[in-house]
Amino acid sequence: MSNKISIIGGGNLGTAIAEGLIKNGFISPANVMITKRNVHTLQPLKERGVNISNDNNEAAAFGDIIIIAVKPFQVQEVLLSIKATLDESRHVLVSVVTGIYIKDIYSIIEKQLPVFRAMPNTAIAISESMTCLCNQNGTPEQIRYLEQTFDQMGKTITIDEKLMDAATVLGACGTAYAMRYIRANIQGGIEIGFSASVASLIAAQTVKGAAELLLRNNSHPEQEIDKVTTPKGCTIAGLNEMEHQGFSSSLIKGLTASYKKITTDM
Numbered sequence: 001m002s003n004k005i006s007i008i009g010g011g012n013l014g015t016a017i018a019e020g021l022i023k024n025g026f027i028s029p030a031n032v033m034i035t036k037r038n039v040h041t042l043q044p045l046k047e048r049g050v051n052i053s054n055d056n057n058e059a060a061a062f063g064d065i066i067i068i069a070v071k072p073f074q075v076q077e078v079l080l081s082i083k084a085t086l087d088e089s090r091h092v093l094v095s096v097v098t099g100i101y102i103k104d105i106y107s108i109i110e111k112q113l114p115v116f117r118a119m120p121n122t123a124i125a126i127s128e129s130m131t132c133l134c135n136q137n138g139t140p141e142q143i144r145y146l147e148q149t150f151d152q153m154g155k156t157i158t159i160d161e162k163l164m165d166a167a168t169v170l171g172a173c174g175t176a177y178a179m180r181y182i183r184a185n186i187q188g189g190i191e192i193g194f195s196a197s198v199a200s201l202i203a204a205q206t207v208k209g210a211a212e213l214l215l216r217n218n219s220h221p222e223q224e225i226d227k228v229t230t231p232k233g234c235t236i237a238g239l240n241e242m243e244h245q246g247f248s249s250s251l252i253k254g255l256t257a258s259y260k261k262i263t264t265d266m
């Protein structure tokens with residue numbers, strides 16, 4: 001399989017994917033093209049050797065794998081504009097767009113080329129994404145290639161399409177939820193004596209370490225909590241107060257509100 005990749009929609013996620021792709025040398029910048037209407041903001045990628053364009057058909061002709069990374073309401077227009085260039089025997093389409101289903105894509109392109117959906121998160125720019133993939137009509141070779149591609153930029157799993165909305169909430173929105181959790185820690189840290197910069201460092205590294213404990217030990221959070229909570233100690237006092245104030249409940253309610261928004265209103 002040839003490995004030229006075009007990204008249509010060079011915004012937050014599109015540029016993060018481009019950065020992640022070229023970061024580890026997995027693909028040469030010369031084999032990546034990224035588009036948006038106002039290409040000015042793509043200058044840093046151009047300086048690193050990535051091809052930039054405001055012509056989506058040029059990108060569709062360039063890439064064997066075409067990643068669609070525009071906003072949901074822009075998908076139809078973009079797919080219609082490249083429809084004539086799409087080649088069933090060559091192209092693989094990958095959409096990272098929230099709430100647009102594979103059947104929606106087929107109904108627009110009216111061609112039977114392999115269609116994948118990928119749901120990464122913005123940590124893809126530093127090769128620490130959690131990416132969920134699903135596909136229709138992908139060959140085993142194409143599935144393996146795309147899993148390998150996204151594995152270069154974090155962890156990847158293939159799931160059923162019916163779980164893609166849930167993957168969006170847990171994996172992609174999850175980056176923002178985690179940032180709010182860290183921000184609240186920073187605010188609290190400042191109140192108990194640290195400067196903002198020291199509080200930020202302590203909060204971020206502590207959350208990174210906590211996540212690594214789960215990933216490396218393959219443990220349940222409560223097992224790790226048990227190792228921290230000294231009987232009659234300060235950790236359990238704080239944790240219990242957080243629960244009295246609805247900590248877990250508010251997170252679960254937020255998560256399900258995001259899910260409801262995707263499944264009923266996007």
Ligand SMILES: NC(=O)C1=CN([C@@H]2O[C@H](COP(=O)(O)OP(=O)(O)OC[C@H]3O[C@@H](n4cnc5c(N)ncnc54)[C@H](OP(=O)(O)O)[C@@H]3O)[C@@H](O)[C@H]2O)C=CC1
Pocket residue numbers: 008009010011012013014035036037038039056069070071072074078096097098119120121122172173
């Ligand atoms: N941000 C995230 O964490 C995640 C986002 N997603 C999904 O990824 C998609 C993109 O999100 P995000 O990157 O945040 O959004 P952005 O608005 O940052 O990026 C979309 C980009 O598309 C470009 N664009 C718009 N119209 C066209 C067009 N006709 N041709 C080419 N480019 C075009 C815009 O630039 P210009 O106006 O210059 O053309 C813009 O830079 C969304 O569908 C979102 O649901 C999925 C997972 C995570």
Ligand SMILES: O=C(O)[C@@H]1CCC=N1
Pocket residue numbers: 098168172173
């Ligand atoms: O907020 C959104 O709609 C998109 C989907 C996942 C992350 N950002």
